[in-house]
Amino acid sequence: MVLKIEHLTGGYTGIPVIKDINLEIQPGEALGIIGLNGAGKSTTIKHILGLLRPQKGKIVLNSVELIKQPTEFKRQIAYIPEVPVLYEELTLKEHLELTMMSYQLDEKKAWKRANELLKMFRLDDKLDWMPIYFSKGMKQKVMIVTAFLADTDLLVIDEPFTGLDPLAVSNLIDLIKKAVAQKKMILMSTHILADAEQAISNYAVLNNGKIEVIGSLTDIRKHYGLNESDSFDKIYQILNEEQRHA
């Protein structure tokens, strides 16, 4: 089990946004992608989800190559997007059923898991609700519940912490830690480093579409000359300075 991204170059037009990205995530590893606005985090994620076609390079998950076997590849991934995507005409219960069907889950086991997740995020009494009645945070929680319900080898999470109440943030951090303990792979893009630090130990720093450094929190701190007492957020000031002088 491993996610391998090799020499990935891509973007939206002929001009590449991300350049020669090399990443590997092992089972039981949570990797954070961090970088300034526009660094290419979401673009990298869109490539991993198969929403953009690479100009160069390949993405392989558990020996399945995205370009060659897209359906098999995508079935191994669950995704929590930055902006919740829900079907306006489906109830919460129907969203869960759709997830169970799409990922071919055992219904009995899946409902047990779904009920635990719903309770955790205080959605257990809202099964008949349509998305129109959900607040922004509630919609985000539905995305979290369906992603963790899918129980895939790889979970891709794009900026999950904004808009969640502190209780939901802490529940999400616990779920990520448990998934890591169960040897799942997590890839998460975020700017909220104080929250990320609680669940994520390895980071890739993207700068202008390229990976500047990849490693443990200690490695990253060392690379940017940060002391243990410095806030991890200081990285953003350094990246900004680097860009201004590039």
Ligand SMILES: Nc1ncnc2c1ncn2[C@@H]1O[C@H](COP(=O)(O)OP(=O)(O)OP(=O)(O)O)[C@@H](O)[C@H]1O
């Ligand atoms: N749909 C699009 N079409 C063309 N260019 C895009 C599109 N989406 C993003 N870009 C460009 O790609 C570059 C990287 O954007 P991306 O969204 O990957 O950054 P990011 O690191 O996720 O930023 P943020 O922290 O703001 O979410 C930016 O220069 C952006 O303008």
